[in-house]
Amino acid sequence: MERRMVLSLCGAVAALALASVVTVGQPKTVRTEKTAKPLILEKKEGELRVRRVPADSTSVPMSMPSSEFMLKVSPINNGSKYLVLGTEEIAPGGRIRKHKHLSQDEILLIQTGTARVRVGDLEREVHAGGLVFLPRNMTIELENIGSEPIALVFIFSAPGFEDYMRCVSVPAGQQRTPITREELRRCAHAGHVIYAELEQQNK
Numbered sequence: 001m002e003r004r005m006v007l008s009l010c011g012a013v014a015a016l017a018l019a020s021v022v023t024v025g026q027p028k029t030v031r032t033e034k035t036a037k038p039l040i041l042e043k044k045e046g047e048l049r050v051r052r053v054p055a056d057s058t059s060v061p062m063s064m065p066s067s068e069f070m071l072k073v074s075p076i077n078n079g080s081k082y083l084v085l086g087t088e089e090i091a092p093g094g095r096i097r098k099h100k101h102l103s104q105d106e107i108l109l110i111q112t113g114t115a116r117v118r119v120g121d122l123e124r125e126v127h128a129g130g131l132v133f134l135p136r137n138m139t140i141e142l143e144n145i146g147s148e149p150i151a152l153v154f155i156f157s158a159p160g161f162e163d164y165m166r167c168v169s170v171p172a173g174q175q176r177t178p179i180t181r182e183e184l185r186r187c188a189h190a191g192h193v194i195y196a197e198l199e200q201q202n203k
Contacts, residue, residue: 035079036078036079037078037079038078039072041072043087046070046072046086046087047071047072047077047171048068048069048070048172049170049171050067050174050176051069052168052169052170052178052179053178054178055180055181056181065088065090065096065097066089066091066094068088068089069088070086070088071084071085071086071165072085072087073085074159082157082159083155083157084155084156084158084159084160084161085155085156086153086162087151087152087154088152089150089152090142090144090149090152091144091149092144092145092147093144094144094150095142095144097195098140098141099141099194099196100136100138100194101134101136101156102136102137102193102194103192104156104157104159104161105136105156106134106140106154106155106157107132107133107154107155108131108132108142108152108153108154108155109131109152109155110129110132110150110151111128112148112150113127113128113144113148113151114128114144115144115145115146116142116143116145117132117140117141118140118142119132120139161192162191164187164192167186168183185198
């Protein structure tokens with residue numbers, strides 16, 4: 001009798017174990033995860049966007065690196081879950097204002113022109129073919145000190161900042177609505193970025 005009960009219990013445990021294996025294994029075969037799409041793009045292919053102009057340049061002294069930029073790789077563009085890549089051109093005298101990313105590392109590839117770059121306490125000139133690596137939570141500022149535009153490629157280790165970029169811009173061809181200081185702050189929060197100019201204005 002006792003032996004029959006033990007055997008029955010063993011059979012029940014084995015059945016439960018088998019059922020749990022099947023249950024655990026099923027989602028892997030049934031679940032359909034969205035995978036990133038491969039891309040082969042020419043220079044002018046991608047999501048071209050135009051930055052919105054500050055509503056009041058007196059109360060919102062936010063310098064813009066350029067009026068246009070292009071997003072090429074991101075969760076929205078091709079389903080990328082791990083990388084964001086885009087391009088833009090910065091005219092002579094243009095600059096990327098001091099800021100830091102809270103959740104992503106960034107790489108800047110300087111393809112043409114000459115930039116003065118400050119990353120944390122490190123500062124130097126970077127020329128065509130140069131590279132800048134920005135760890136998260138470290139400040140960066142960049143200025144085009146040359147006589148030709150800087151062709152820039154930016155790469156992020158994770159999505160997030162492109163939300164800010166879309167928030168402060170419109171698709172090319174659409175009417176640009178002015179952007180207020182409060183909107184800029186909301187956009188910065190959405191994109192996990194802190195801009196020194198906005199922080200100073202908030203004090």
